[in-house]
Amino acid sequence: MSHPLLPEVLLLLLIFVLAALDAWMWPRRQGRGFAHAGFIGLLLPLTAALAMWGTRAASGLPWLAIDPYYETWRVLLLTIGVLMAALDAGRRPEADDGAETTLLLIAVGGGLVCIASRHLLLTYAGLEITALALLARSVRQGHMPLPPLSRWLTAHALGAALLLIGIALFALGSGDVSYDALRRQEPGPTTTAGGILLAIAVCLRAGVAPFHGWLAPLTRRPGQELTLILGLGVVPAVAVMARLIADPLIGFTTLPKLLIIVGLLGATLGNLLGLVQRDLRRLLAFALIIHTGYALMAIGATGGPDAHLLHLTVAALALVGLAAATEFRAEQITAAGLAARRPVLAAAVCVCLLSLAGVPPLLGFAARTRLLSNLAEFDEGVFVIAAVNVALTAWVFVAASGRVLFAPRAPQPPPPARPERTAVLVLAAGVLVLSGLWPAALVDLMAACDIVP
Template identity: 25%
Template sequence: MMMLPEFYLLFFSIIFLFFSIGKGRVNVFPWAKILSLIGLVATLISINARGSLFSGAYKIDLFSQVFKALVMCGLVFVIFMLDKRDEIEEKYRCEYFMFLGLSTLGLMMLVSSVELVSIAISLEISSYSLYAIVPLRKGQTRMQLEASMKYLFFGAISTGVMLYGMGYLYGMTHSTFLSNIMVALPKFLDQPIGILAVVLTMTGFFFKLSLFPFHFWSPDIYEGASNTTTTFIATVPKLAAVALLMRIATLACPAEPAFVTILIVLSALSMTLGNLVGLVQKDVKRLLGYSGIAHAGYVLMGILAMTKDGNASAIYYMAVYLFMNLGCFYVVLLLSKSGENVSVNDLAGLAKRAPLLAFTLAVSAFSLAGIPPTGGFTGKLFLFTNAFKEGHLAIVIIGAVNTVISIFYYLNLVRMSYSREPAGVERIDLSIHEKALCYLLIFLVLYMGIMPFGFMQVFRAAV
């Protein structure tokens, strides 16, 4: 029961492995939908599971189970969004779903890992599965292959740096268990070696979160990978990255001034770079890539507060980020007829061609910009409030200024949808399935903005 979600995802991946080696190819889309929904139910059933395995290296508690539920929810949305789209070569679709399942399995293992070796193994299971699916886009181009190589190259570098930091932690504390490291590390935190070890260890998760200066891969991957693959990479792995950043950041508690200063600088640079460069982007996916870099800086504000409420606000913001980002990417998926990239100009007249799509994009963009009454506004309010309570006024001001900057390019998406005349008059007819997903994403983003306290109560209990 404790590892029900993990075992089920392993089963999920094995099913598609058997499909891939079978003589006749089957229609995998119905199987993927049904099996992913069963996986979500299995994850929710085990939400109250508690315990530890493998001599304490694998911890199952409310914190890990909440993140597993969010990760599984993200996988379900991505699979339902794909829905018979001709983005992936037919002969690779079984392998595509297999690697999606394995990547999600690695992320679930990651949020429960409380020992350095298990953290490294879980991260690699997730990462290498994603390296494999990035090139699986119909009609490969040079840009796509270049993007997949960049992802692999930067991923390998960040993993190497992370392992280097873990080696320092082991050398100082003579243990790979986070609980033992927390006891032995404080006497080293007033020395450069202690801070360096923690920061280097966090590097692998900075990469997943596309936080400055480990953001270089993000815009190219978003633009080069298929729309569905980009949707997954832009949302689900970031949840697990935040979970592990919280676990690693607790090693520096009580808040070490030098460590907090490093996080403040990284947060400020990430927000500023992402928003300024996002202003000039013409490709919607590339714009959302720079948006993700900026939002990594926002979520770091909750972690650097080094408090229970700060961590709870970071979890809340990532939950909202999952749904509002899925909303934007779903519009891109539905506008892309043959899996091609969508430019900002392609949004012209969307309100006349598909009113529901335009409204989904508007709600998601308003939320990303932090405009009430969306979840993005409430999430930013929690992050800014908790950072301010801990005396980090400078980063709150920088965050507020960056929020204003981001409004320009988010609202430009809405302006193109509602104010420009469409280049063509063809309407976009949505199926019942597509309409239901749009309504669900709109509801989740607005509900989390208007009624946040039930979620916050759960997230406080988790941390």
């Protein structure tokens, strides 16, 4: 029987090997195939994670929870890493940099640490590793103006400070900030303040409205880097929130209701901003704000993990596919004219957009169905407001897909797309279609994931 941490060990070895090769080849390391090596290397831990998915193996480590919930997230994060490494491999050879590939792998590892964590300090460390790796990668690539960089740094520093203060308040109460100890602790004024600070800090990292101010300026980044920030910087924070609400903060009965309110606010704001948006890269950020809001509603309704897992899976796959599409010079949807030049790629882009819209028979429809069923059991008023938001989301992304299909042909065709980027776009669209046509197995697997090990 394989060790439950085999994928993590393989990922760690890959990080050390690439870092050593990068240091050995410095300064003549550009164009040395690091991105291809990272892509091929990441297939090993992903294969191991897929083989172990659902085996319910125990890690034997006191501060880590290798449970079905974590195994699902492990597969998702490693898949994001593989697809983003493939996009890196599709860049120009002179842009191939070993440090950027290594930072991508470190960001994936940090996300895995914070999701598997059963200790607040380890959760903090995982979030910081991911954020710092993504920040360093963006700074290395340059072309980021000072205002969005400073806003990102400010949000990162504020989130880190709130996390540490919240952890300190919990430590004052019991001296132990492991999840097991916090679950046994009776809520008091100090621990209540600590729980609120933890929730705000994680929402800030997740870019949830009204804490999303640092996301909008980042849309000036290329679609690939923006998706990497959204996928590996935001998605793990939502998983951390689910862990906190279900385990150490389970005694705070008002937090789930507050999460639903924040989720409704985020989804509503994202939908309203998306209605007037024409730039595909900006639509990526608003799409994640919307789906993060839906995920928080699902977590607050405590109807099971499948609804928020499905929403974040749809968001991650669709955003990676659309990130590949932005490299076809189709950032401006109104002027894309992609269907007239490349019908297959236009169809793949529309599949990603329609999955975000929640249109059947794509995976997004299964996610919306699970969410609305959970909210209907929770509260009728919340269900009605959420249903209106679901309709708005459908309008935003169906309209966007219509502009891709029926926009006038651009005066100058874009340059030929590299095969790696085309493959990522088509693969993401194919997964969304196939899992939407036969969703039962995936939904049942996610529904069986217990957030509390």
